[in-house]
Amino acid sequence: MPAPIEAAVRSGAWMVFNLSGGKDSSAALFAAMRALDALGHPRERRIAVHADLGRAEWDSTPNTVARIAAAARIPLTIRRRRSGDLFERWEQRFAAGKIRYESLSTYNLIGPWSSAALRFCTSEQKAQVLGPYLARVLAGATIIQIIGIRRDESSARSKAPDWKPDTRFARAGNRAGTTMMVWHPIAHWSAEQVFALHAQFGIPLHEAYSCYGSSRLSCRFCVLQSQADSQAAASAPSNRNAFLHLVDLEARSTFSFQPGRWLADTAPQLLPASLTLDLARAKRDAEERRALEGDMPADLRFCKGWPPRVPTFDEAHRIAAARGPILRRHRLENRFPDAAAIRARFTGLLAAKAA
Template sequence: MATAQMVLDLPGFGSDVPDLASYDWIIANISGGKDSIAMLHELVQHARAAGVLDRIVCVHVDLGSAEWEGTKELAAEHAAAYGLRFEVVARKGGDLIDRIEERGMFPDADNRWCTSDFKRGPVRTLMTRLVQEARDAGNPGRVRILNVMGLRAEESPARRKLRPFAHEGAWTCPCEVCVPRRVKAEECKARNQKVPKGGGPGWGASNTLRHVDVWYPVHTWSTLDVWAAVEASGLRKHSAYLAGMPRLSCMFCVLASRSALVLSAQLNPGPAARFARIEKKIGHRFRNDLSMAEIIAEAERTPRVDAVTCWQG
């Protein structure tokens, strides 16, 4: 969900923990999954130490019928365990599966519109509301927001490249980092030259009314580290983990391994059949190398998958 990252080398912004007290709002993106639990557990400890626990707003992005059953309720339970404010956001209109049918295509690794449309966009709408709340409370300046997520380097090559702490730069952001980048990018455009990759301010969530930074508290953690934090938190785990799933993503994520998809089809035959019907209707395969019909066929002819050790591949 993070975009337009810029590393900041400023006082109070070390590589480990940002200056939490410098933010008006701290948004904790919680999915109900193990990384989300570990992130929230870690964030709460630091927020308590900084005396800013009341600034945390937990947000769950509701993907509708694409989610595992009970996910939204579990996320609410996790926020309530710490006495934190809980918000649910969702894209206006149909849910993710409805949108797949409407678009006539599934997302893929190179075109992850599910993330931009159903996750990043709704969370930015929440940021807009929080900015207004801060202004109504008497904050006349730019509202500072820290967007916190449980992304880990171990999960994928793309996430390995993310910085644990960064500024979400944008063309309309007036900060001392974004303005020079915008000027240079505009100079390139004026000369009809391509803006170098990473040379512009980016397309992050910052703007003239809000300064947004992003923090991944568990970015360098291993899976064992995460599970240790989950146990320490005492928060309830989703039943999907007990059934052998390694992640609590969408029931059928296009980035998941074949074995994870087969297990999900064994656990969720109804939603799998719906995907297969949509696949047939729109004439677009769930994945280029794997159709939902093939996933279902394998799920029906093979013994129950006990556990999935690898999410991708």
Template sequence: MSSTLHQPSLFPRPAPTLAVPAVIDAALRGGADLALSLSAGKDSQALVYLVAPWFRAQGYPGRCYVVHADLGRAEWPQTAELVERMAADVDLPLLVVRRPKGDLIARFEERLEATRASGAPFWPSSASRYCTSHLKAGPIDTALRNPAPFWPSSASRYCTSDLKRGPIDTALRSAEVVISAEGVRADESHARAKKPAVEVRSGITASSQQAARNLAMMEPEAALAARQPGQRVALNWRPLLHFNTEEIWQACGTSTADLQRRRRLYAAGQHEAALLGWPCHPAYVFGNERLSCAFCVLGSQNDLLNGAQHNPELYAHLIELEIVGQATFKNGWSLTQLPVTGEAARLRDQVLAGKTLTL
């Protein structure tokens, strides 16, 4: 009987390189615009710091700029200034886009009102036996079958579609051939590992009933080859797809070890020393594993707790929305369950005592 011994590799991992498919190079050499999406998280920061100098070194003739979707009150308060600094670090113009009808908190409130206005009952009762009438005796009523989602969820990520993708799509329409570069990495999740390095951004690519002109349904190479003047081709590009976390930190000018050291300092109350010289978003030093808005419905309890401790007024307002909308922030899990302390706990208790706060 034989066995296989698993030993560390004798050869170090090769230095990471940008994933640049031939179709991306061809599009850029043809004058395509390149928009670098920046949220201020580590992956998008690494994207900007690595791709901007690479773009200049290639001598491409088109425009390269940074685009940031501002979520308003839902953002960490440090994000806006950091985005400006990161774009300035690579000497690229910054385009900040926003949802015209209001920020993410306003969108939460709109969805809440829409849900309440529908008047659709939630649980069946003796007076409203929709479990029988709609699931056995007749078609399901539209209002009951598809109640307007209140909070976003993994199945209804309107926070992304309405506040990020939509406003960014509007900005990208300024060019006939445009590439949106994103800091997506394969080791973040199984779903992201399956994503290609490049694909057509179908929502703003020319479509048609005629298959030969329906660029939105083609592969990137075919769409560019079939494009006629006046037709738009937009591509999503993921140049960091095969970078690991340590390589991302290094691209940002730090390391996992440095982050851990700073977290220990911050936890010990040495806040100024912990943040001195830190090149990335401070939320990571606070303890966040990932960065999006201050409260993400897909975030871990750890990250939500950090968001609450450092943004107590926003935390309390979201609890108000839970109460008014009679729906918890996560499915079956309320923000009130976070083990907050200090100002966050005080404001939470005020809300639970029936006192109204204003954000």
């Protein structure tokens, strides 16, 4: 246990176990519990929390999380984003992107999905749901969030520290005197060690592993998921409606669920004939969109919502020619149909920026 975490534990910090239903969060819980018991930390200052992702969640996840918390004999609190689940967030993002594209407030059409570079699915659906809640209900305390991250999961997580201060929801020197920290007690573990701990203590294992052979548990379908895990999820009958919903959004948006990989191709046999046809058209339209946007001057891409300069008449003509078919595909109004209108819009945007 890192020295700053041990010092906080000995001082009676609240221990908050972030449970996802996956093997790593469960292993982190039970590994940390043993260490806390050895230090004499009071069990009444330990709680579990779960961020419910709504329709994105496997049907069995809430029950699995409840069983894990019960096995550890700690209370569980479940929270959910008030403004909609992850499926709604993806729909909202695409709807907002179309509005911005129609008004030429963005250079390229923006798709619905989160990504490795834009993980709003995690920040908005988990961190922003749980962090403020904990800072409010445990105001004035030292709060240690235990999160099951392992370094061998990915290159991004290979640099995960054993612990770190967390000032996102309780800034240093805040009026309430709240201190928040994050501890990764199994950061150095292997997957084999995680499964071995489950077997040793009889920890409930999610059906994604035990029934369908997934290597990881996340959402039913995750933008960071391997193809094998996507196929495993698609093979679960309870995930069928979610699969079709997301494929339908692929077809409507013309954006693949993952860069270079369409979720629909995970299990094409599950698609009704009408959706198969819609998806084939979407793939053709996606290629056309990429080609059209590729003809637009690359150095005019907006930076932080603003264009870098006013395009020449030739450049503006190319932008107008590229936008037209994309706007028609998504049934959007072409408010800037020619070079003069494009230049006037860019001029207006730059004037607004300067103001």
